[in-house]
Ligand SMILES: Nc1ncnc2c1ncn2[C@@H]1O[C@H](COP(=O)(O)OP(=O)(O)OP(=O)(O)O)[C@@H](O)[C@H]1O
């Protein structure tokens with residue numbers, strides 16, 4: 001099965017320097033923030049690949065590059081073999097645009113406040129000429145609203161008239177409107193209560209089974225990720241530190257950071273198990289630690305970790321880990 | 332005066348007048364929050380959780396309005412205050428963390444400018460002190476290298492970082508009550524733990540109270556003293572967190588607990604409650620949950636249940652009245668939790 005999405009050595013650096021005058025006055029050097037570095041992964045057709053990791057670790061940055069909303073500083077993204085960077089305006093790219101959709105992390109900010117909801121959802125249908133005639137379009141819009149458990153009559157309202165979770169569902173309906181084949185979902189259910197979340201996640205899986213949809217799925221909720229993803233990539237400070245099959249990652253996490261992340265999951269059973277916070281300071285992304293960037297928080301760190309950055313060791317196809325301790329068998 | 336709870340809400344109603352009639356978004360809810368207490372609020376998307384928060388701090392968006400009931404802060408009514416007096420309470424005595432982090436930040440000003448301005452509006456400090464406090468607050472909500480990032484604009488922060496800036500803004504005047512609307516939705520578990528510790532600490536050290544709106548049951552179980560479950564503009568069940576989470580009594584609460592994805596879950600589909608919540612213009616008569624309830628009987632379709640005492644909880648369900656000692660707990664979930 002050839003991968004639908006192939007990301008290789010993707011990086012993105014932001015210039016976060018102070019304004020020129022301040023720099024001159026304070027003799028401050030230019031400052032750069034490496035939001036994503038050397039990210040490589042692939043996603044097969046019909047597969048769900050998840051990215052997890054601390055807030056600010058670069059997940060949304062990767063997501064936006066993959067859908068072409070943010071230019072990469074380096075690296076390559078191929079979707080169905082089409083190089084996304086080189087073919088910005090070619091016919092191949094235009095064809096791809098319908099087939100890729102993104103559900104954004106900030107639902108309200110991504111909805112046009114002056115458009116009624118039915119117009120928002122109809123927009124991709126019109127833009128790609130997917131239905132003929134007003135009647136067919138509004139029928140399709142109604143169908144999409146029902147899919148996300150809203151009422152077709154809600155289409156006449158404006159985004160501000162909805163609750164947070166309802167807006168998130170509007171975004172999902174809009175993303176589904178163009179019948180995409182690959183959807184990048186950035187925290188798609190973070191604003192939903194568990195019962196609506198269950199309905200939406202079940203819907204996403206049904207669509208996947210039926211139409212072979214491929215998902216890049218970002219969520220901080222590890223139980224949701226566990227439920228949705230076949231493979232999971234763990235990011236730390238802009239880098240992928242571990243990629244593993246879902247069962248493996250939860251059953252036998254390799255990277256010390258992954259282990260800490262799993263221990264920090266809140267305890268619903270209220271057994272009184274003290275929830276372990278991930279220890280240590282979140283490092284400064286503008287000035288990351290040398291060597292392995294996790295070393296200041298890592299219980300297994302030694303001299304080598306402080307100096308030499310661990311390479312990403314590919315294990316079985318499409319999984320792997322970047323850690324000296326794992327490589328040396330100290331983990 | 333100390334016998335007054337910090338916040339007391341009685342029979343609160345919020346309406347949206349429309350051309351085709353009045354929509355009752357909140358229809359008579361009552362609850363108290365004691366000093367130093369954390370009350371969790373959970374419930375179906377669209378149940379009225381955020382509106383309850385907005386009504387308490389007087390920020391309902393017109394045409395939405397409070398159409399009945401009262402809100403008291405330390406015994407004094409605040410639901411009928413003039414706009415100016417309310418502005419003084421907002422930010423200073425009640426801090427609000429809004430659900431949409433991006434929309435509560437001004438995209439044209441830096442993070443530092445916004446926090447410093449808010450601190451100076453509420454506390455008698457110099458600009459330098461305000462800056463120091465801003466850095467300290469950002470540090471407390473876990474923004475690394477805070478002093479270097481004061482000059483950043485909101486769009487230069489990640490989703491979770493923006494959410495933490497909003498939390499810092501709400502806490503900067505040390506309010507007596509914090510209304511936190513989904514404060515940790517965009518946060519990974521470790522930052523989430525840090526925010527929860529921070530909220531608990533301000534309750535313990537400053538005697539502040541928190542109304543914590545969240546759909547994350549793990550956060551509720553870990554943080555809250557009591558929890559209120561909302562459905563369709565009403566409170567279905569309210570009580571100590573251990574009772575509501577482990578031995579829920581309202582069929583809606585039971586369904587909600589059953590829908591939580593678990594880590595050891597190997598099942599293919601998540602359990603969901605069939606159907607969806609009614610629209611505001613089509614709320615069924617009797618109990619609003621009756622069309623989706625597995626235990627529905629005739630009375631549920633005709634009469635609306637009011638919350639009644641069951642143990643230390645209040646439950647608005649005719650089953651609870653039929654037999655106060657009877658609990659209809661989802662067996663599978665109960666075993667899992669014990
Ligand atoms: N336009 C930008 N300019 C400068 N820095 C940016 C910009 N966009 C993102 N960053 C920085 O890049 C880093 C990664 O951000 P990103 O949004 O990818 O994080 P994330 O993993 O999605 O986090 P979260 O879980 O909080 O959403 C952060 O430190 C952020 O401040």
Ligand SMILES: Nc1ncnc2c1ncn2[C@@H]1O[C@H](COP(=O)(O)OP(=O)(O)OP(=O)(O)O)[C@@H](O)[C@H]1O
Pocket residue numbers: 160161162163164165166191192193347356374375376377378379380381382383392393394395430611
């Ligand atoms: N300005 C408005 N005009 C009309 N209806 C509104 C308006 N604002 C909110 N509503 C309706 O009021 C109900 C309650 O909304 P609220 O935002 O309080 O829900 P919520 O419980 O916070 O849900 P969520 O978990 O999805 O954020 C919803 O059905 C919503 O559609």
Ligand SMILES: [Mg+2]
Pocket residue numbers: 059060061105186489490491
């Ligand atoms: Mg993000």
Ligand SMILES: [Mg+2]
Pocket residue numbers: 163164165380381382430512
């Ligand atoms: Mg809300």
